[in-house]
Amino acid sequence: MAGAAIEFVGVEKRYGGRSALAGVSLVVPAGQFVALVGPSGSGKTTLLKTVNRLITPDAGRVSLDGRDVAEGPAPALRRRIGYVFQEVGLFPHLSVAENIGITPRLLDWSAERTSARVAELLDLVALPPAFASRAPAELSGGQRQRVGVARALAAEPGVLLMDEPFGALDPITRDSLGGDVRALHDRLGLTTVMVTHDMAEAVLLADRIVVLRDGVVAADGAPARLLESVTDPEVRALIETPRRQARRLAERLGDGA
Numbered sequence: 200m201a202g203a204a205i206e207f208v209g210v211e212k213r214y215g216g217r218s219a220l221a222g223v224s225l226v227v228p229a230g231q232f233v234a235l236v237g238p239s240g241s242g243k244t245t246l247l248k249t250v251n252r253l254i255t256p257d258a259g260r261v262s263l264d265g266r267d268v269a270e271g272p273a274p275a276l277r278r279r280i281g282y283v284f285q286e287v288g289l290f291p292h293l294s295v296a297e298n299i300g301i302t303p304r305l306l307d308w309s310a311e312r313t314s315a316r317v318a319e320l321l322d323l324v325a326l327p328p329a330f331a332s333r334a335p336a337e338l339s340g341g342q343r344q345r346v347g348v349a350r351a352l353a354a355e356p357g358v359l360l361m362d363e364p365f366g367a368l369d370p371i372t373r374d375s376l377g378g379d380v381r382a383l384h385d386r387l388g389l390t391t392v393m394v395t396h397d398m399a400e401a402v403l404l405a406d407r408i409v410v411l412r413d414g415v416v417a418a419d420g421a422p423a424r425l426l427e428s429v430t431d432p433e434v435r436a437l438i439e440t441p442r443r444q445a446r447r448l449a450e451r452l453g454d455g456a
């Protein structure tokens with residue numbers, strides 16, 4: 200399935216007296232890879248979870264391909280949306296193949312179709328076929344995260360939501376998995392929204408970066424043009440982090456190193 204457009208219109212969410220989202224409006228065209236960045240507590244996870252209805256806004260609307268996500272049963276909506284988060288959440292007592300096959304089984308796919316899909320997905324996330332029978336505890340963190348991505352894509356969703364998917368991984372695994380996920384996004388024509396703390400990761404992977412701060416959009420644009428409309432010094436400092444790091448690295452490593 201091709202990606203689906205996501206639209207947020209005036210989305211608000213309050214917890215007690217505190218506003219987690221204070222009126223977010225964004226249109227994510229089908230096929231775009233968006234990174235959602237911002238300080239801790241700025242509302243990134245809350246916004247992401249309004250798409251698959253894990254959180255219901257107090258005001259405003261979220262729609263997928265023009266249809267309000269509040270319409271119809273939540274399980275049907277969630278089958279159209281892959282969801283990957285930092286802790287992966289694999290079932291420890293199920294094998295890798297059974298974990299990946301959870302949604303196909305819920306959809307009553309035949310055993311043959313499910314096992315063919317599992318094999319295809321293992322290949323897609325670059326895990327050897329023999330991993331199918333392993334338990335999650337027998338995998339590294341990066342391998343478990345690959346299984347998490349395979350599981351999220353099992354029912355061919357058009358949308359992939361990722362919440363700090365690489366946060367717990369070492370830098371080399373993080374880099375290679377990030378590149379692989381971006382390649383999958385392109386190959387499958389997905390619409391992807393990824394929450395990350397890492398501005399450099401956002402610059403490297405995303406078509407567009409949206410910066411949230413105190414529950415509102417503080418900056419929004421292609422990585423190279425993100426600074427253009429931003430005057431707030433703290434938001435500018437956040438956006439400039441990768442440039443500062445690159446300059447410091449170049450200084451410490453010496454030119455041409």
Ligand SMILES: Nc1ncnc2c1ncn2[C@@H]1O[C@H](COP(=O)(O)OP(=O)(O)OP(=O)(O)O)[C@@H](O)[C@H]1O
Pocket residue numbers: 214218219237238239240241242243244245246396
């Ligand atoms: N279930 C909840 N009950 C009360 N407050 C909540 C709840 N979930 C989130 N919040 C608050 O809402 C605000 C936004 O939280 P959210 O998790 O969306 O931020 P975030 O940008 O994803 O943060 P982080 O980068 O630390 O994960 C925070 O102030 C948080 O404390």
